[in-house]
Amino acid sequence: xxxxxxxxLGWLLPGFVLVCTVAIFGVYYSAQQAIEADLDARLSxxxxxxxxxxxxxxxAGTGASRGPGLRAFVAKEEFQxxxxxxxxxxxxxxxxxxxxxxGNADLPPPPKSMHDAxxxxxxxxxxxxxxxxxxxYPQGGGNPPLAFAVALSRREGEARLSxxxxxxxxxxxxxxxxxxLLSALALKVAxxxxxxxxxxxxxxxxxxxxxxxDAEAMPSEIAPLVARLNDLMARLEQGFERERRFSGYLAxxxxxxxxxxxxxxxxxxxxPEQSSPDDFHEITQATMRLQQTVDxxxxxxxxxxxxxxxxxxxxxxxxxxxxxxTLHLDRAKQRELTFDLQHDPSLIVETDPHLLRIxxxxxxxNATDYAPQGTAIVIAATNGDPFLRVGNPAxxxxxxxxxxxxxxxxxxxxxxxxxAHAGLGLSIASSCAVALELVxxxxxxxxxxxxxxxxxxx
Amino acid sequence: MRLxxxxxxxxxxxxxxxxxxxxxxAVDSTGDxxxxxxxxxxxxxxxIILDIMLPGMDGREILRRLRxxxxxxxxxxxxxxxxxxxxxxxxRLGADDYLTKSFALxxxxxxxxxxxxxxxxxxxxxxxxxxxxxDQAAKTVRRGGRELxxxxxxxxxxxxxxxRKGQVVSRTEIEEHIYDELxxxxxxxVDTAVCALRRAITLSDKSAPVIHTRRGMGYIIPEFP
Numbered sequence: 250x251x252x253x254x255x256x257x258l259g260w261l262l263p264g265f266v267l268v269c270t271v272a273i274f275g276v277y278y279s280a281q282q283a284i285e286a287d288l289d290a291r292l293s294x295x296x297x298x299x300x301x302x303x304x305x306x307x308x309a310g311t312g313a314s315r316g317p318g319l320r321a322f323v324a325k326e327e328f329q330x331x332x333x334x335x336x337x338x339x340x341x342x343x344x345x346x347x348x349x350x351x352g353n354a355d356l357p358p359p360p361k362s363m364h365d366a367x368x369x370x371x372x373x374x375x376x377x378x379x380x381x382x383x384x385x386y387p388q389g390g391g392n393p394p395l396a397f398a399v400a401l402s403r404r405e406g407e408a409r410l411s412x413x414x415x416x417x418x419x420x421x422x423x424x425x426x427x428x429x430l431l432s433a434l435a436l437k438v439a440x441x442x443x444x445x446x447x448x449x450x451x452x453x454x455x456x457x458x459x460x461x462x463d464a465e466a467m468p469s470e471i472a473p474l475v476a477r478l479n480d481l482m483a484r485l486e487q488g489f490e491r492e493r494r495f496s497g498y499l500a501x502x503x504x505x506x507x508x509x510x511x512x513x514x515x516x517x518x519x520x521p522e523q524s525s526p527d528d529f530h531e532i533t534q535a536t537m538r539l540q541q542t543v544d545x546x547x548x549x550x551x552x553x554x555x556x557x558x559x560x561x562x563x564x565x566x567x568x569x570x571x572x573x574x575t576l577h578l579d580r581a582k583q584r585e586l587t588f589d590l591q592h593d594p595s596l597i598v599e600t601d602p603h604l605l606r607i608x609x610x611x612x613x614x615n616a617t618d619y620a621p622q623g624t625a626i627v628i629a630a631t632n633g634d635p636f637l638r639v640g641n642p643a644x645x646x647x648x649x650x651x652x653x654x655x656x657x658x659x660x661x662x663x664x665x666x667x668x669a670h671a672g673l674g675l676s677i678a679s680s681c682a683v684a685l686e687l688v689x690x691x692x693x694x695x696x697x698x699x700x701x702x703x704x705x706x707x
Numbered sequence: 708m709r710l711x712x713x714x715x716x717x718x719x720x721x722x723x724x725x726x727x728x729x730x731x732x733a734v735d736s737t738g739d740x741x742x743x744x745x746x747x748x749x750x751x752x753x754x755i756i757l758d759i760m761l762p763g764m765d766g767r768e769i770l771r772r773l774r775x776x777x778x779x780x781x782x783x784x785x786x787x788x789x790x791x792x793x794x795x796x797x798x799r800l801g802a803d804d805y806l807t808k809s810f811a812l813x814x815x816x817x818x819x820x821x822x823x824x825x826x827x828x829x830x831x832x833x834x835x836x837x838x839x840x841x842d843q844a845a846k847t848v849r850r851g852g853r854e855l856x857x858x859x860x861x862x863x864x865x866x867x868x869x870x871r872k873g874q875v876v877s878r879t880e881i882e883e884h885i886y887d888e889l890x891x892x893x894x895x896x897v898d899t900a901v902c903a904l905r906r907a908i909t910l911s912d913k914s915a916p917v918i919h920t921r922r923g924m925g926y927i928i929p930e931f932p
């Protein structure tokens with residue numbers, strides 16, 4: 250499994266090492282340049298002193314012999330011990346004077362024929378590394394110029410650089426370690442909300458679907474994910490709630506007639522003198538109600554898995570509507586309802602007539618059963634979108650009821666006292682619409698008219 | 708004992724009411740919650756059987772109002788809602804028992820009997836006074852070891868007087884607990900029933916009287932006849 254923490258650390262740690270290394274080399278290079286500059290400055294001052302000593306010498310003496318001025322210069326304490334060197338060459342290049350600390354050794358010669366003052370690094374015979382400054386000193390009287398060199402040991406500078414390098418290396422490693430530790434800690438802290446979300450999600454079950462993740466307490470990067478999770482939880486909760494309601498309704502629809510059958514038959518068996526033909530009629534009624542519920546549930550189940558068996562053929566919609574309408578005329582007459590049929594007789598739809606008949610019949614049955622007595626039901630089958638509309642006054646319905654209309658076994662009457670309906674008709678119609686790749690919608694108009702519309706998905 | 712049965716499904720209400728009456732209970736029944744609540748306010752019932760989903764007023768609401776009014780009459784919920792949450796909610800609201808549909812009539816009768824005993828703080832189904840013994844579960848009466856055959860109404864009257872043993876029971880109380888609302892007893896119906904009961908439980912002239920009359924007050928079965 251890929252870990253974000255490992256990935257981030259995999260990028261950050263080499264990055265820290267690289268940055269530290271570059272910083273160390275930068276600091277080291279700067280220090281080296283400063284030490285070189287300091288060395289060259291000291292070398293310049295020493296060369297100036299040597300030049301001054303030579304000038305005093307040439308002005309005091311006659312040129313060929315070097316007098317006490319140069320001796321005094323060479324006899325300085327700094328030339329007695331290693332660290333600072335001086336050597337003077339004759340015009341033929343023979344060593345003429347050396348500082349005592351050179352002994353018989355020469356300073357390293359310049360790398361090329363010397364015409365001007367140059368500086369270079371060299372190594373003495375004893376292995377000591379020095380910085381040498383060589384220059385010519387012009388002699389008057391047509392004599393060729395003298396060459397002399399001063400040198401300063403690099404030991405101190407190199408020791409300082411070495412110490413600096415050691416310090417930088419230790420500091421760099423320490424810095425990298427601290428940064429790594431801080432990064433790991435920061436990642437751990439930053440990733441904690443994700444871990445908390447994971448723990449909470451793991452602890453959630455069917456009984457805790459009302460709980461939500463606290464999106465406001467989450468970092469902005471995770472908040473959108475948490476918000477989506479909360480949406481998912483809300484949908485799951487609604488789904489579970491719908492199923493729970495369905496189970497409760499189903500228990501009522503099945504158990505009530507069963508209880509009636511059982512109680513009536515038990516009374517008849519135990520107290521035969523108490524029973525009458527009405528009891529058997531009650532048993533028949535309860536059995537029929539039970540059968541109606543079971544048949545509707547089976548139909549719903551078959552319709553929900555009917556997508557593969559849908560056969561499409563041209564269907565005259567107005568003829569189908571009229572056919573369904575005749576099935577409900579008696580009931581409509583009984584309730585003094587009138588039908589306002591608006592249809593285009595030439596309208597042909599390509600669909601499964603069996604499933605479409607179930608939809609139309611259920612919509613008309615629903616309107617016939619629930620429209621207030623003496624009102625009008627409008628049925629429109631036209632060439633448009635929606636291609637079928639069934640509207641009826643529904644004064645008892647509220648906008649909160651509309652999302653539940655297609656729920657299985659839902660009834661407006663929560664007591665479910667009316668034994669004539671199970672609350673499956675619209676669920677069956679909706680499932681048939683899905684099987685036909687149609688969309689069945691319900692709308693409650695401002696005038697309290699319930700409008701059921703059948704749309705083509707396209 | 709007098710029961711109230713509130714159930715909106717007539718196909719259940721009718722046979723269950725028949726069974727309860729056949730078992731010797733005076734039963735008032737209705738299919739409407741509001742009417743049930745009004746009946747509860749008008750009469751003192753020994754046991755109430757309530758459906759939960761009722762038109763007019765929910766069974767839970769009836770129970771809540773009942774308990775809020777300080778009425779401790781045992782209540783049995785009879786409902787199709789069988790989930791643990793529903794049972795727990797019903798019992799926590801103050802119901803004494805919970806039975807889900809469909810149910811065996813015998814079980815319902817047994818539970819009602821237990822609730823009736825609970826109302827009078829009795830644990831045993833056998834009520835005894837002297838040599839007279841009434842078994843609430845078996846619905847039998849024995850005196851001196853001999854079984855007596857009583858009509859359901861006389862059985863109910865004796866049961867009620869035994870449950871109130873040691874207390875004077877007024878005629879009104881007897882009317883309230885022995886007769887349902889469909890029977891409107893005349894003032895002498897109770898006296899006639901008590902007289903018939905006395906005859907039914909007397910084995911011979913030597914049998915000690917069990918039911919005593921307190922003039923102007925009612926009847927009493929003393930603790931020690």
